[in-house]
Amino acid sequence: MNAIGLDLGSTTLSALVVEEESGEVLASRCIPGNAELDPDVPGGYLQDPKVLLKRSLELVEELKNDYGPIGSIGIDGQMHGMLYLDGAGEPVSPFYTWQDGRGALPYGGASYAARLSRESGHNMATGFGLTTHYWHVANGLVPKDARQISTIYDYVAMKLCGRSRPLLHSSSAASLGLFDREKGCWDQGALKRAGLDQGLLPEVSDLPQTLGETKGGIPVGLTLGDNQASFVGSVREMEKSVLVNMGTGGQVSMLAGAGSGPDIETRPLGEGAALWVGSSLCGGKSYALLKGFLESCGATWDYEQMNALGLEALNARDPWTADTRYEGSRRQPGLRGSFGGISRHNFDAAHMIGAVLTGMAGELHELYAQMLAAGGRAPSLLIGSGNAIRKNPALKAAFQQVFGLEMFIPAHLEEAAYGAALFGMVCSGRKEDLSAAQRLITYQ
Numbered sequence: 144m145n146a147i148g149l150d151l152g153s154t155t156l157s158a159l160v161v162e163e164e165s166g167e168v169l170a171s172r173c174i175p176g177n178a179e180l181d182p183d184v185p186g187g188y189l190q191d192p193k194v195l196l197k198r199s200l201e202l203v204e205e206l207k208n209d210y211g212p213i214g215s216i217g218i219d220g221q222m223h224g225m226l227y228l229d230g231a232g233e234p235v236s237p238f239y240t241w242q243d244g245r246g247a248l249p250y251g252g253a254s255y256a257a258r259l260s261r262e263s264g265h266n267m268a269t270g271f272g273l274t275t276h277y278w279h280v281a282n283g284l285v286p287k288d289a290r291q292i293s294t295i296y297d298y299v300a301m302k303l304c305g306r307s308r309p310l311l312h313s314s315s316a317a318s319l320g321l322f323d324r325e326k327g328c329w330d331q332g333a334l335k336r337a338g339l340d341q342g343l344l345p346e347v348s349d350l351p352q353t354l355g356e357t358k359g360g361i362p363v364g365l366t367l368g369d370n371q372a373s374f375v376g377s378v379r380e381m382e383k384s385v386l387v388n389m390g391t392g393g394q395v396s397m398l399a400g401a402g403s404g405p406d407i408e409t410r411p412l413g414e415g416a417a418l419w420v421g422s423s424l425c426g427g428k429s430y431a432l433l434k435g436f437l438e439s440c441g442a443t444w445d446y447e448q449m450n451a452l453g454l455e456a457l458n459a460r461d462p463w464t465a466d467t468r469y470e471g472s473r474r475q476p477g478l479r480g481s482f483g484g485i486s487r488h489n490f491d492a493a494h495m496i497g498a499v500l501t502g503m504a505g506e507l508h509e510l511y512a513q514m515l516a517a518g519g520r521a522p523s524l525l526i527g528s529g530n531a532i533r534k535n536p537a538l539k540a541a542f543q544q545v546f547g548l549e550m551f552i553p554a555h556l557e558e559a560a561y562g563a564a565l566f567g568m569v570c571s572g573r574k575e576d577l578s579a580a581q582r583l584i585t586y587q
Contacts, residue, residue: 186244217567421510456497
């Protein structure tokens with residue numbers, strides 16, 4: 144029997160078929176989302192939910208037809224974003240992604256995100272679904288037919304199995320904000336202080352379970368946030384590992400302890416477990432920005448040539464330093480990047496490339512250091528995921544250098560979709576538990 148994993152990313156939709164006894168990936172598909180809409184406010188970042196639904200269902204249908212029989216379907220997606228649904232589960236708004244910037248707009252001498260954080264007592268960043276909702280409430284712009292709030296991937300999951308109401312896993316609910324992780328429910332006091340109606344918020348479950356079945360009787364599992372799905376699909380031994388991911392954004396994740404840090408989120412993993420997560424907003428885009436800058440200066444290097452120069456610079460005695468927070472951080476959106484350590488002896492492009500690579504790794508290592516300071520167990524395994532790491536040996540080397548650990552990369556591609564497939568197996572009862580499912584993971 145085979146399992147399907149579907150990942151709704153920021154710019155692409157990815158799906159794969161996993162043989163549930165061996166863990167072998169039998170097929171993998173990746174298509175552009177092609178759902179971007181024009182912004183409605185400065186910094187707005189919108190997508191068309193109906194386009195994403197149509198393309199997602201077509202992708203699943205293709206794999207069902209070509210690689211059946213299918214025993215389960217698991218789904219994950221880009222966290223934090225939200226859309227409004229009516230009572231029948233139909234969209235009455237665009238999908239506001241995690242990159243939506245309306246929470247950073249000024250409001251009462253601060254920003255919407257800062258004001259909501261102060262009123263609620265939660266650390267609410269711009270791009271969080273309930274920060275976006277707060278902006279709509281404050282401006283009287285909640286759609287009149289809105290009866291429910293959902294993530295984009297929970298909307299797709301419920302449509303796949305014919306539901307009209309979403310049921311969110313705790314990993315998805317917490318990504319919207321104002322969630323009480325200890326109690327596993329929405330923080331009613333925080334919502335009341337912020338003037339937000341809990342009646343729009345969906346039901347939540349912390350346990351792996353089926354959401355329903357497709358018309359053909361295939362169980363559809365509860366969804367996971369993409370960060371948790373990537374962790375589940377990349378890490379074979381959760382207690383011993385730290386995961387770094389580089390895609391559109393960058394993330395470092397490990398199992399959470401009792402403490403926390405100023406820039407660390409605690410995200411539910413389910414069944415009482417949680418992850419510590421630190422995020423860099425620019426992530427893999429930092430390297431693309433560098434390439435664009437070098438091209439503007441007349442360079443014609445491709446990425447392979449840049450990687451070779453970067454590898455050389457990583458071993459230089461007089462490296463540059465780089466702060467790659469070009470888009471700030473979640474807590475300090477006004478921060479900007481910088482370069483240092485430049486002398487007349489090292490003022491060249493190779494040193495610049497090496498500095499950006501080290502800066503990308505260093506930004507996540509600073510967040511990882513907060514986790515250790517909060518009482519986290521020092522891991523013995525560094526796991527790398529995301530195309531920016533897979534395709535760039537120089538970035539892999541930079542991470543190994545900065546973290547002081549050898550990096551292991553999963554043998555399969557599309558780690559989040561793989562994690563969704565594993566979680567779908569658990570939800571449908573085809574694997575006993577998560578650790579049993581993760582034993583299917585192998586490394587390069």
